[in-house]
Amino acid sequence: MINLKTFNLVLHDLENNHDEFIAVLDRIIKLAVDVFKGTEELQEEILDYNDIYQIIIPEINFNFWLKVSNGSIIYKKGLNPSASFEVIYPKDILLKILKREIHGTDAYMKGIIKVNGDLSQGLRYTRLFRLLLIYINNGFKKKLNGK
16 A cells, blocks of 8 residues: 555656656556545545546646546546546646645636536536545555554
């Protein structure tokens, strides 16, 4: 299992090693999916979801989607034409969001990230993303404190 120190190293790699950005981001996404799958409380938070979220990072030609349905989550690389909501991130902004230097909603309001889909799906995506960051952070703290 990854710990906070490893996660921070991964983020550092994202910032300083552009050639490996996709591989590092892939590891972070897989971590997030593992957190969802291993946290019953989090699965309960997304029981009413039935959405496919498409994420696009044009500068590096990296696209992936998340299917969130009935408390489960699936991660796949590529494009999904059935996606109900799409987010287009500049690479540097996605990194800042992961490092908690900026909130995704702030970036959207400033026109830095683009979205396609209706507002209700956007709110659900935002909730999902925030829950993920909270659970990852709490999981690291518990592990570091020996709980």
